[in-house]
Amino acid sequence: MIPINPRELQKQLKQLRRMGIKMEQIEKVENVYIELADKKVVLEKPEVFVVEISGQKMFYIISQDVREEPKVTIKSTETAYQQIQVPISDEDVKFVSEYTGVSLDKAREAIIRARGDLAKAIEIIENEKKQS
DSSP states (O other): OOOOOHHHHHHHHHHHHHTTEEEEEEOSOOEEEEEOSSEEEEEESOEEEEEEETTEEEEEEEOSEEEEEEOOEEEOSTTTTSEEEOOOOHHHHHHHHHHHTOOHHHHHHHHHHTTTOHHHHHHHHHHHHHHO
8 A cells, every 4th residue: 555644645636636637546456467569567466546637547556566477479270370379388388298298399289279278278188188
Protein backbone atom coordinates (compact mmCIF):
# COMPACT_ATOMS: atom_id res chain seq x y z
CA MET A 1 0.00 0.00 0.00
CA ILE A 2 1.01 3.58 -0.56
CA PRO A 3 1.87 5.32 2.74
CA ILE A 4 -0.58 8.24 2.49
CA ASN A 5 -2.70 9.78 5.23
CA PRO A 6 -6.32 8.75 4.40
CA ARG A 7 -7.69 12.22 5.19
CA GLU A 8 -5.08 13.86 2.97
CA LEU A 9 -5.90 11.40 0.17
CA GLN A 10 -9.64 12.19 0.42
CA LYS A 11 -8.88 15.90 0.30
CA GLN A 12 -6.70 15.47 -2.80
CA LEU A 13 -9.33 13.30 -4.52
CA LYS A 14 -11.99 15.99 -3.91
CA GLN A 15 -9.73 18.59 -5.53
CA LEU A 16 -9.17 16.32 -8.53
CA ARG A 17 -12.94 15.73 -8.91
CA ARG A 18 -13.57 19.49 -8.91
CA MET A 19 -11.10 19.76 -11.81
CA GLY A 20 -12.97 17.00 -13.72
CA ILE A 21 -10.43 14.28 -12.99
CA LYS A 22 -11.68 10.94 -11.70
CA MET A 23 -9.35 8.56 -9.89
CA GLU A 24 -10.14 5.17 -8.45
CA GLN A 25 -8.18 2.13 -7.32
CA ILE A 26 -8.80 -1.28 -8.84
CA GLU A 27 -8.95 -3.83 -6.02
CA LYS A 28 -7.67 -7.42 -5.89
CA VAL A 29 -5.24 -7.18 -8.83
CA GLU A 30 -2.91 -10.18 -8.84
CA ASN A 31 -0.68 -9.55 -11.88
CA VAL A 32 -0.24 -7.08 -14.73
CA TYR A 33 1.36 -8.30 -17.98
CA ILE A 34 3.05 -6.11 -20.57
CA GLU A 35 3.83 -8.04 -23.76
CA LEU A 36 6.67 -6.79 -25.91
CA ALA A 37 7.90 -8.22 -29.20
CA ASP A 38 10.66 -10.27 -27.56
CA LYS A 39 9.64 -10.58 -23.90
CA LYS A 40 6.86 -10.29 -21.35
CA VAL A 41 7.10 -8.05 -18.28
CA VAL A 42 5.18 -9.33 -15.26
CA LEU A 43 4.23 -6.97 -12.42
CA GLU A 44 3.22 -9.08 -9.41
CA LYS A 45 0.83 -7.88 -6.68
CA PRO A 46 0.55 -4.36 -8.08
CA GLU A 47 -1.54 -1.46 -6.95
CA VAL A 48 -3.50 -0.18 -9.95
CA PHE A 49 -5.19 3.20 -10.21
CA VAL A 50 -7.36 4.44 -13.07
CA VAL A 51 -7.21 8.17 -13.75
CA GLU A 52 -9.86 9.52 -16.15
CA ILE A 53 -9.35 12.94 -17.72
CA SER A 54 -11.63 14.23 -20.50
CA GLY A 55 -12.91 10.73 -21.24
CA GLN A 56 -9.43 9.21 -21.58
CA LYS A 57 -8.22 6.63 -19.07
CA MET A 58 -4.68 6.30 -17.78
CA PHE A 59 -3.55 3.36 -15.69
CA TYR A 60 -1.05 4.05 -12.93
CA ILE A 61 0.66 0.85 -11.75
CA ILE A 62 2.89 0.45 -8.69
CA SER A 63 4.70 -2.84 -8.07
CA GLN A 64 7.74 -3.93 -6.09
CA ASP A 65 7.95 -7.35 -7.77
CA VAL A 66 8.82 -7.03 -11.45
CA ARG A 67 10.19 -9.86 -13.58
CA GLU A 68 10.81 -10.44 -17.26
CA GLU A 69 10.11 -13.62 -19.19
CA PRO A 70 11.49 -14.37 -22.66
CA LYS A 71 8.92 -14.95 -25.37
CA VAL A 72 9.64 -17.93 -27.61
CA THR A 73 7.94 -18.14 -30.99
CA ILE A 74 7.82 -21.56 -32.61
CA LYS A 75 5.67 -22.89 -35.43
CA SER A 76 3.43 -25.71 -34.34
CA THR A 77 2.71 -28.69 -36.59
CA GLU A 78 -0.93 -28.46 -35.54
CA THR A 79 -1.23 -24.91 -36.88
CA ALA A 80 1.26 -24.83 -39.74
CA TYR A 81 0.31 -21.39 -41.04
CA GLN A 82 -0.29 -19.72 -37.69
CA GLN A 83 2.46 -18.85 -35.23
CA ILE A 84 1.78 -19.50 -31.57
CA GLN A 85 3.76 -17.59 -28.95
CA VAL A 86 4.34 -19.76 -25.91
CA PRO A 87 7.06 -19.15 -23.32
CA ILE A 88 8.85 -22.50 -22.98
CA SER A 89 11.76 -23.09 -20.65
CA ASP A 90 14.46 -25.64 -21.32
CA GLU A 91 13.71 -27.16 -17.91
CA ASP A 92 10.10 -27.83 -18.95
CA VAL A 93 11.21 -29.48 -22.19
CA LYS A 94 13.77 -31.61 -20.35
CA PHE A 95 11.22 -32.63 -17.71
CA VAL A 96 8.62 -33.73 -20.29
CA SER A 97 11.30 -35.50 -22.34
CA GLU A 98 12.64 -37.45 -19.36
CA TYR A 99 9.18 -38.23 -17.98
CA THR A 100 7.87 -39.61 -21.27
CA GLY A 101 11.12 -40.98 -22.72
CA VAL A 102 10.92 -39.01 -25.98
CA SER A 103 13.37 -36.65 -27.68
CA LEU A 104 13.69 -33.01 -26.66
CA ASP A 105 12.22 -31.91 -30.01
CA LYS A 106 9.17 -34.14 -29.59
CA ALA A 107 8.70 -32.90 -26.01
CA ARG A 108 8.95 -29.24 -27.14
CA GLU A 109 6.41 -29.88 -29.91
CA ALA A 110 3.98 -31.45 -27.43
CA ILE A 111 4.35 -28.49 -25.04
CA ILE A 112 3.58 -26.12 -27.90
CA ARG A 113 0.54 -28.12 -28.92
CA ALA A 114 -0.59 -28.06 -25.27
CA ARG A 115 -0.05 -24.28 -25.20
CA GLY A 116 2.45 -24.55 -22.34
CA ASP A 117 0.45 -26.98 -20.16
CA LEU A 118 2.98 -29.67 -19.14
CA ALA A 119 0.39 -32.20 -17.94
CA LYS A 120 -1.48 -31.91 -21.22
CA ALA A 121 1.81 -32.23 -23.17
CA ILE A 122 2.58 -35.48 -21.35
CA GLU A 123 -0.95 -36.68 -22.07
CA ILE A 124 -0.51 -35.88 -25.79
CA ILE A 125 2.74 -37.87 -25.94
CA GLU A 126 1.25 -40.82 -24.04
CA ASN A 127 -1.78 -40.90 -26.35
CA GLU A 128 0.49 -40.83 -29.41
CA LYS A 129 2.49 -43.74 -27.95
CA LYS A 130 -0.72 -45.76 -27.50
CA GLN A 131 -1.78 -45.08 -31.10
CA SER A 132 1.58 -46.22 -32.50
